[in-house]
Amino acid sequence: xxxxxxxxxxxxxxxxxxPAGTAASGPFSLEVTPESAGWGHSSLxxxxxxxxxxxxxxxxxxxxxxxxxxxxxxxxxxxxxxxLAGRSDVFAGPTDFxxxxxxxxxxxASPTGGRFALCGxxxxxRLPVRYGPAGGVPVELRGAGPCSRQVHNxxxxxxxxxxxxxxxxxxxxxGNWSSYPPHKHDETSAAETELEEIYYFEVAPGPAGTPGxxxxxxxxxxxxxxxxxxxxxxxxxxxxxxxxxxxxxAAPGHHLYYLNVMAGPGPERAWRIVDDPDHAWIRGTWxxxxxxxxxxxxxxxxxxxxxxxxx
Numbered sequence: 001x002x003x004x005x006x007x008x009x010x011x012x013x014x015x016x017x018x019p020a021g022t023a024a025s026g027p028f029s030l031e032v033t034p035e036s037a038g039w040g041h042s043s044l045x046x047x048x049x050x051x052x053x054x055x056x057x058x059x060x061x062x063x064x065x066x067x068x069x070x071x072x073x074x075x076x077x078x079x080x081x082x083x084l085a086g087r088s089d090v091f092a093g094p095t096d097f098x099x100x101x102x103x104x105x106x107x108x109a110s111p112t113g114g115r116f117a118l119c120g121x122x123x124x125x126r127l128p129v130r131y132g133p134a135g136g137v138p139v140e141l142r143g144a145g146p147c148s149r150q151v152h153n154x155x156x157x158x159x160x161x162x163x164x165x166x167x168x169x170x171x172x173x174x175g176n177w178s179s180y181p182p183h184k185h186d187e188t189s190a191a192e193t194e195l196e197e198i199y200y201f202e203v204a205p206g207p208a209g210t211p212g213x214x215x216x217x218x219x220x221x222x223x224x225x226x227x228x229x230x231x232x233x234x235x236x237x238x239x240x241x242x243x244x245x246x247x248x249x250a251a252p253g254h255h256l257y258y259l260n261v262m263a264g265p266g267p268e269r270a271w272r273i274v275d276d277p278d279h280a281w282i283r284g285t286w287x288x289x290x291x292x293x294x295x296x297x298x299x300x301x302x303x304x305x306x307x308x309x310x311x
Contacts, residue, residue, distance in 0.1 A: 020235035041263035043120035054109035062120035071114015077106035094137035121165035121263030148292035179246030181279035186242035212254025
């Protein structure tokens with residue numbers, strides 16, 4: 001993993017909530033780079049392609065994981081062509097994906113059209129182009145009762161080899177809380193790894209197609225303040241440079257999806273977190289509750305022992 005100086009504390013008045021469309025740039029309906037975020041490592045772009053259209057991507061200093069949000073894709077890079085079957089939407093279970101190394105030129109072509117997340121992180125090692133099958137993505141149920149959620153661990157540190165990126169997807173049934181208890185990972189210690197984090201949200205519409213909503217919280221300390229309480233809508237983003245984050249709250253009737261992209265300056269690619277001590281007790285209540293019976297959504301899943309170790 002790369003090393004860099006710690007980013008400056010959050011500046012008062014800076015918006016860490018990016019409503020849909022406000023971070024569009026060029027061919028991307030969303031573009032968050034280390035430069036635009038004011039940090040050093042994590043990035044996310046969302047590319048929307050019409051049927052039969054293509055895009056040439058230069059990865060530059062980043063490793064990139066290509067994740068179909070909706071639709072299928074052919075990915076050509078380093079003499080290989082990977083075909084991603086994709087999925088109909090983010091609530092249809094895990095998807096296959098592609099890993100692209102730093103310093104690469106890739107051609108992304110969609111026969112059907114679709115929407116594709118390009119999850120990025122600054123990298124120092126050039127690893128090979130690889131295909132990740134949907135069937136190999138560990139699907140996990142965390143928490144219990146109203147804190148139940150479904151996690152697709154497609155590019156977590158213990159599942160998929162990469163230089164610095166950590167990425168996963170979370171689905172929260174309508175009315176439930178996830179990213180709870182609030183937790184942080186903004187220091188390098190035996191208990192934490194320092195990671196910048198991007199939350200990209202999609203919100204399922206109501207039965208009549210009415211738009212849904214959710215809420216997301218980020219808060220800091222006296223030494224490193226940050227204060228975000230965002231009403232998030234479909235395709236919004238919240239950036240977490242540091243501080244406690246959570247809960248993510250799905251409104252009743254509207255399932256909530258979010259894609260997490262993380263990377264940081266430390267030499268170890270790992271996701272270690274500490275809970276806000278005021279709220280950590282909630283984990284102890286899950287042993288007496290069942291996982292939400294609505295889960296899994298469109299995918300087989302394994303319980304994570306009532307989510308005792310993860311948010």
